[in-house]
Amino acid sequence: MIHRSQNSNSIWQKFETSVLLPLGQDLRTDVCVVGGGIAGLTTAYLLLKNGFKVAVLEKENFALNETALTSGHLSSILDEGFAKLIHQHGLKGARLAYESHCDAIDLIEKIIAEESIACDFHRLDGYLFLDSETPSRYLENELEACQQIGLKEAYIQAAPRYFANFGPCIAFPNQAHFHPLKYMNGLLQAIQKMGGQVFGLTSAQEVVSGKKNRHVKTESGYQVHAEHIVVATNVPINDRVFVHTKESAYRSYVIGFQIPSDSFPDILMWDTASPYHYVRKVLETETKFDTLLIGGEDHRVGQEDLPEQCYEKLAEWARVRLGIQGPLSERWSGQIIEPIDGLAYIGKNPGDENVYIVCGDSGHGLTHGTIAGIIIRDLIQHIENEWIQLYDPARIHWRALPQMMQENLKSFAQYEDHLHLRKELRNEELKPGEGTLVKQGLHEVAVYCDEALQIHSFSAICPHLGGVVHWNSAEKTWDCPCHGSRFACTGEVLNGPATTPLRLTELPVQFLPQVKEDHATSRRNLAGH
């Protein structure tokens, strides 16, 4: 069992979802989908509707994947901004991007109606506010870009009453919000009703893409043979390098406050700060309180020394800007994969036949994941769709190259940790629930002391491409700053692209960390046992 931090459960995870059983034998099917998040399940649902046999493999249970860690917003207004999208993808590309996200929300609404899924879906307005650092002409430019792509109903207005001190904003009607896990649970039931198979606790280790022998191999050694394979794992596990040079992994934080119902408007709002802030409200029908969610403070995975402060900064922003304070009722974080040009990579895996990938959600995972279902359904059936080229994973736009170089330099810089790891760390005090890195000869070792004072030690080298993992004290995880793989404090993979756990290693007695005296009643090195 993976040791997860209880600090980071989302508000949605209180909802009890169906339990998925693991795959227990080899299988043959038309389509094997790897990943049971919204992208994987929507793809499975749409293909089943079109008469395909589908099997889905999920590493854990879908209540634990990234879909469950979103804030539940459904927006057709992309974070990148339409002026930037026009610059990178041209007028037609930006228009198609906008339309695809509108269509994704419409499709979700249609599935909810057809499958009678009670998931608190409702339409509401969204507002983009200027941060104090952003020049005011940003809003005019953005509104002009909206008009150019056909988004005529956007308009600049004085802020709604609650946000009177925020200045002008752009209003975007017809956005939406829902409970992502209730929706996923309904989608799962619809899939199973149509004969689709969804397996949990089934980790895909290898995608074999040979023409005559196309299959997915699982950790338990079973094989799923399929005509088509869809890898919808947030970051692809079958592409070790190419796609990872075009996207970067970020942690994003959410806090929640209980507030009296009707004391805050039911809208989506976000600002232009970098990193940005957003606000959503979760309506509770059975109490007199709603939950206000405030999110943002994103940073590159493994590149923030004090991640707890991200929660504190959000709380401070809520106090100063919204006048909301008090104890937090929620706090969690999730992983966002930022593509270099603002749009997800969805489609044929470069160089493979009949293998498709979905990644680069860019903070719009719920709509990008739904778009993925439509694109892959059309690719498999050879149906023309203008979105196929727009979201093609093989694309490289020369206008996005500076951004690509900048992000890759940040990734490469992380490999220097091999050189800089300080020897004196070996004697650092370690409290229960803490982890640290130590140098052992030429090797870097990740050491974690659990609450029972047992020491767990691993090679600190990420099994993906050799980065050095960092200790994340807020989540109690090992995070790789290169391409965003994350591992539980006990070494198991939480987020790819890595597919295998941190390697257990023995920590020689002379390097055992000094567990703080008041707790040091027992100590045991688990490695090698």
Ligand code: FES
């Ligand atoms: Fe690529 Fe760690 S995620 S080296």
